[in-house]
Amino acid sequence: MRILLILFLAFSFGIIYAEKGTYINEIQFIQYLDESNALEEVKNGNLDMYYSRIPSELLETPESRQNLDVFYVTGGSYSILVNPAEGDNLNPFSNQEIRFALNYLIDRRLVVDELMGGYGIPMASNYGPYDPDYLLILSEIEKFHFRYNPEHANEVITKILTEKGAQKTEGKWYYDNKPIAITIFIRNDDPVRKSIGEILSSEIEKIGFVVHKDFGDLNKAYVTVYGSNPSDLKWNLYTEGWAGRSAFVKYDSLGPAQMYAPWFSNMPGFNNPSYWNYKNPHLDDVTQKIYSGNFTSMVERENLIRDAVSEGVRESVRVFLASKIDPFVTNKRIGGVINDFGGGITNRLTPINVRSNDDDLKIGVKQIYQGAWNPIGGLSDAYSKNIWDLLYDPGIFKNPYSGENFSVREIWKVETAGPHGRLDVPHDTIIWDPVLQKWANVGPGVKATSKVTFDLTFGNWHSGQKMDMNDVLYSMYFSSEWGSSQTENDKTFDSAYSPQASQSQKTLVGMRPIDDHTVEVYVNYWHFDDSEIAGWASAWPVIPWEVTAAMEKIVLDGKASFSRTDAQAKNLNWLSLVVPRDSSLIKETLGEFQRTKYVPAALLSFDNGAQYYDSRYASAIKWIERKNHAIISNGPFYLETYSPEARAMTIRSFDDPSYPFEAGYWGKFEKVNLPKITQIDIPSQIILGQPLEIPILTSNATQIYYFVSTGAGDEIDVGVLDVNQNAAKITLSAAQTQKMIPGGNDLKLYAISDLVLKPDIYTTSVFAISADSQNHTETIIQNSSKTGKTENLGLVSVILGIIIICIVVYVRKSKTRLQRQH
Known part of the structure; x- marks a missing residue:
């Protein structure tokens, strides 16, 4: 069961006994730390593929993609691990409210747009937009109204620290007459995480803390972060990265426990009996029920997941930032690649199934050894796991x-x-x-x-x-x-x-x-x-x-x-x-x-x-x-x-x-038909308090999940539509459109199919105006016409034209951003 040595998963086919289960005789995994060097080696054929993301800026032109097949891999993410322990010195993050304030201090959109080159989506919980359980918790996450708001974060931190007796002098926080220092462990073997660490350091310094930056790779993190007693405060914040799962998972029983619950041995203290350990009995109870199937219906499981994720986000011991859409590359001569929605091209099926002109395969890897190889308590990093997955067959x-x-x-x-x-x-x-x-x-x-x-x-x-x-x-x-x-x-x-x-x-x-x-x-x-x-x-x-x-x-x-x-x-x-x-x-x-x-x-x-x-x-x-x-x-x-x-x-x-x-x-x-949203018809503007219909056309989709909210994040409507003959329609009542705010309101669509659970994601803006605004505009136009003041009519027309153009440009930009992610 998971009563075995490790938690590896399985199904059933008629068995054909064979003498050779792969096209390839030998695979050599070779360490290449530098992505640009690895990219050139794949291009010229010295490597067949590279088992790490390639920075998107290195693949922007047709020339840069010569001799390459590029696969976009979802499932990975970036997060901040927060040390909640109390120690000899004041640790601000031992306070839940200050940890939670980090959600407003970090600009997730900046991380995605600038650091990740647009190849990602902001995320606030352990579930990213491409996880099947994400749609269960989206409404809960939206209730937090997370937006980049450093002023709000500063207000919360100032309130709590003042209550604890700290003082702010000349822009710096002091406690017991000593500056409050924060140590951020920054992974410098990953350019994105290094940049996240630098931005986070800058934001923390602006709050008034002294920041110490500690740079290192996973081996050093095993010692400093995962290996030290949290109460020693050798670190306060750590830039984590997740490579995704070994395989795509429909019903995730592990995620909430792994990312939030102390019992799973992945939270500060890591169940080391001689260390300070983070405790949360409620999270332990709820996530153990999810993990061990202690529920009586699908609805009860969904409620347990919402409970666990909401509590995990509130506790903010692990703060998620962005879901990754990573470019991975293979040489064009390689066929048979399988791009698993969770594991990407590094999943176990790809090397087993790939075909090449040669009998041998050379795969570049970021690291060759970062942790122990044993199937009880080792093989816990992606680098070793990707190789180990080829050496055993799961049941x-x-x-x-x-x-x-x-x-x-x-x-x-x-x-x-x-x-x-x-x-x-x-x-x-x-x-x-x-x-x-x-x-x-x-x-x-x-x-x-x-x-x-x-x-x-x-x-x-x-x-x-x-x-x-x-x-x-x-x-x-x-x-x-x-x-x-x-x-x-x-x-x-x-x-x-x-x-x-x-x-x-x-x-x-x-x-x-x-x-x-x-x-x-x-x-x-x-x-x-x-x-x-x-x-x-x-x-x-x-x-x-x-x-x-x-x-x-x-x-x-x-x-x-x-x-x-x-x-x-x-x-x-x-x-x-x-x-x-x-x-x-x-x-x-x-x-x-x-x-x-x-x-x-x-x-x-x-x-x-x-x-x-x-x-x-x-x-x-x-x-x-x-x-x-x-x-x-x-x-x-x-x-x-x-x-x-x-x-x-x-x-x-x-x-x-x-x-x-x-x-x-x-x-x-090898082949998969992805669901797609092919067309959506939204008026350039709508009137508050009037019914609204939004027709949608799709391909390869069976359902559409939709979420309508105000620009401030307040929920207006949530629903699931069945797709009939590639078409569906969102219908909002007059009462629902009345809840919208004048200006931009948000619409999010997720198209999925029964056989393919990776959604096509579409977000756009619904521009709303009040009936009074419409009447006022019509009156201006009518009066201008009657008095013959054509110059005023021209001015109003120009203004209205500019508004409509801006709306169209905004909507098109929103759509283009999401299309770029597919």
């Missing part, structure tokens, strides 16, 4: 355009009595008992909300060993053992991993192996989409049990930790299977297992035989000796080499008769 994955689960190597059948009913659980269903350290039957009379039967498409591990039910059992054991409630002197607890695993473990009723490739999983989990139940209950392993067992022993012996947070708390190494020191530890531990004929407790009650265990240990040891790393998985590629000196990694096609997918199998995802 279930996401459709790149609809975000729905589909089967990869787990064919499922869901039975559910939820949300209110219960199913009988067979008495011989087993569950891991962390106290007795053995599998136990659940016994008679046990009930569960849902049952998922998985037919598992096993193959060989990269080491040559066959996957089997022991791998599934050990994965289930691990998440149950490490996700169980922490007891005194409990060593099977990781401060980052265990709180997440516990949410899955709490819902697991048990599992029941049926034969050597079929297993039933019983869970107290429900979702209105059966495929989400299958995704939650997934029983698919991504590394062999013997490697997990070796990692576990190393951690229990105090030689390393699974997660960065736990490593920092215990002053240990963060376990990384590609680092020679750690892979040697894995090899030594496997050798000890082999010499002592060790059988893990999780496999003791199953009849495997001594030869089976010896063969497993020997194969893994041989792999580590040959490859100098301990990454063993089951995907279409395997890791051949990692060279820190050359800043490169090489992966090779796993050409094995047991691999179930032939080359080109995923080509079905």
Whole structure:
């Protein structure tokens, strides 16, 4: 389930066994820090693609795009992480109102238009405009009326600091006769984030704070921001960047928890038990309900998301600025690129499906190594994740355009009595008992909300060993053992991993192996989409049990930790299977297992035989000796080499008769028909208090979400229109247009389809005038005509003409801005 080692997702097809699952034999990932250098290398063919955004100004002319295909990738974002801790010195951001004031201090439109070259959209929450759940929370976000307003931010900050006893002298804030200093950690390996940091520093200085700028990359951020005790105040603000998900997600259960809730180990303190930690019981409760399916209807889930996002925005420990629309490039000779709406071209399907004139592929990356490689508490940065995603096959994955689960190597059948009913659980269903350290039957009379039967498409591990039910059992054991409630002197607890695993473990009723490739999983989990139940209950392993067992022993012996947070708390190494020191530890531990004929407790009650265990240990040891790393998985590629000196990694096609997918199998995802708004008819001006109809024409769309608000952000109307024969119509009553303000009012349209959830976004202005203004204008014109003062009529006509031209120009500019984003 997410009861596995990591939260990777999945669906179902007929399986064709093939000897080669990719067109490419070898992929080399090479570090290129400089985007302009990488762009030239892609142009001249030394690189085939680059796994990082290219600044838009480098792609403005036809000549600059020569030999290139440009793909626009959505899903990423920029944010500010705020330190809310109290320390020895005054930290203004320990106050919620001051944190919230940052939303008015940062000019999001400037960030998009100037720093991002127009390739983005302002955002105020964890959901950007291209996320399916965005339309659920848009009305809530609009209620905050976020506009760049530094005067308002200054008023709020002045009020709070004065109440705390601070004084402002000659434009500078002092507390206890010392200047109030703010340290901003600025990522200087990303030009946009560097500029965001500079602008933020300037705004903070204007408020009256002394600003210290600390520049660095992700490795330094791991130490200074994510690795230090927040109460030490080594940082106050941090310019974060998010590369998007590994795949597009229709129902996002993780986002609100990951970005706002303390329990998920991604908020200041990061659940390090020796550090100050941000706490918010309400956010924990609401986001855990979203994450673990603790709702009884789609409407209840939507309300939970609105609650979580609204509270997260109010708390403003993480302040979102802009959703990215990033240009990515490939050389024109490369075919078969799949541009996932969440993961972009760096999603796992692209390298598996790409075609080239050569058998090899060279991909430039911004960083080659920024964090530990282990599938328990590592592989947490985009750089490592993009490569790791090619080395394993998920049981279930996401459709790149609809975000729905589909089967990869787990064919499922869901039975559910939820949300209110219960199913009988067979008495011989087993569950891991962390106290007795053995599998136990659940016994008679046990009930569960849902049952998922998985037919598992096993193959060989990269080491040559066959996957089997022991791998599934050990994965289930691990998440149950490490996700169980922490007891005194409990060593099977990781401060980052265990709180997440516990949410899955709490819902697991048990599992029941049926034969050597079929297993039933019983869970107290429900979702209105059966495929989400299958995704939650997934029983698919991504590394062999013997490697997990070796990692576990190393951690229990105090030689390393699974997660960065736990490593920092215990002053240990963060376990990384590609680092020679750690892979040697894995090899030594496997050798000890082999010499002592060790059988893990999780496999003791199953009849495997001594030869089976010896063969497993020997194969893994041989792999580590040959490859100098301990990454063993089951995907279409395997890791051949990692060279820190050359800043490169090489992966090779796993050409094995047991691999179930032939080359080109995923080509079905190469093409997509995007919904489009093709025409909208809005009068040049409307009369307040008169009904209004706005006809809309579309293509490839099934629904239109619309939002009408005043220029000040007050909601007038919100609705969803079904598209019939490519047409729809917004109808506003006289009472609704009466709520508009004279001048510009805002209209936002989002066209989507059932199969493609990336909306076409259209924003424009509706110019309104009062009936009195119209009558007054008509009177002027009539009187001018009667008296023969044609010069006045001419003047009025010119004025009216200028007004109409300005309106048209404004509307056209608004439309052009949004079209540029598609």
